[in-house]
Amino acid sequence: QQPVQSPQAVILREGEDAVINCSSSKALYSVHWYRQKHGEAPVFLMILLKGGEQKGHEKISASFNEKKQQSSLYLTASQLSYSGTYFCALYGNNRLAFGKGNQVVVIP
Amino acid sequence: NAGVMQNPRHLVRRRGQEARLRCSPMKGHSHVYWYRQLPEEGLKFMVYLQKENIIDESGMPKERFSAEFPKEGPSILRIQQVVRGDSAAYFCASSPMVGTAKNTDTQYFGPGTRLTVL
Numbered sequence: 001q002q003p004v005q006s007p008q009a010v011i012l013r014e015g016e017d018a019v020i021n022c023s024s025s026k027a028l029y030s031v032h033w034y035r036q037k038h039g040e041a042p043v044f045l046m047i048l049l050k051g052g053e054q055k056g057h058e059k060i061s062a063s064f065n066e067k068k069q070q071s072s073l074y075l076t077a078s079q080l081s082y083s084g085t086y087f088c089a090l091y092g093n094n095r096l097a098f099g100k101g102n103q104v105v106v107i108p
Numbered sequence: 109n110a111g112v113m114q115n116p117r118h119l120v121r122r123r124g125q126e127a128r129l130r131c132s133p134m135k136g137h138s139h140v141y142w143y144r145q146l147p148e149e150g151l152k153f154m155v156y157l158q159k160e161n162i163i164d165e166s167g168m169p170k171e172r173f174s175a176e177f178p179k180e181g182p183s184i185l186r187i188q189q190v191v192r193g194d195s196a197a198y199f200c201a202s203s204p205m206v207g208t209a210k211n212t213d214t215q216y217f218g219p220g221t222r223l224t225v226l
Contacts, residue, residue, distance in 0.1 A: 032215075040220075041199060041220055042151065042217045043217070044216060044217075093164070094156045094163060094164040095141065095167065096141075096143075096153065098143075098150035098152075100150045101150055
């Protein structure tokens with residue numbers, strides 16, 4: 001049940017916006033988003049629940065579309081600190097199944 | 109409230125030696141998960157434990173790997189007779205498991221142990 005993340009990599013300038021996506025072939029009940037910087041632990045950002053609820057963390061927000069079986073993460077007015085790899089993860093069978101990640105690089 | 113703690117942060121072993129990785133969950137958390145991450149890859153589930161119980165070890169190789177979470181003390185992931193392919197970052201996560209809705213339960217990750225097998 002590994003989710004598929006796209007695009008694989010994004011390069012953007014400070015202040016620009018970006019959208020990264022996470023999709024599943026199975027019905028979604030919740031989506032967990034994490035950010036990992038090189039050599040560090042994944043840091044929990046937010047969890048999206050069934051019902052189309054939007055959440056936010058700093059200027060990072062996310063949406064959950066259960067019909068499309070997809071979640072999108074919106075990086076608004078990006079800051080240098082947003083650089084890292086963003087993982088979405090789905091819970092099932094006693095585990096989080098992580099996607100391969102979206103690498104985000106924010107340059108000055 | 110201290111976060112999830114793991115030690116050692118870096119571990120170097122020669123082929124055939126044993127590696128022992130420790131994880132102390134966040135205070136109040138009774139559920140521990142171990143994941144493995146290869147370079148440029150996502151995290152792969154290995155094992156899920158509660159105090160004194162292995163709930164699900166289906167992601168862990170049946171040979172050479174074992175895990176425990178004793179009543180007292182940290183959770184231990186043990187790799188016997190390590191091989192080069194075991195080189196990876198091993199992350200532990202803990203969760204409080206409030207209620208029974210596992211899919212909404214947040215897992216918090218420790219800093220990881222980077223195992224290098226020479």
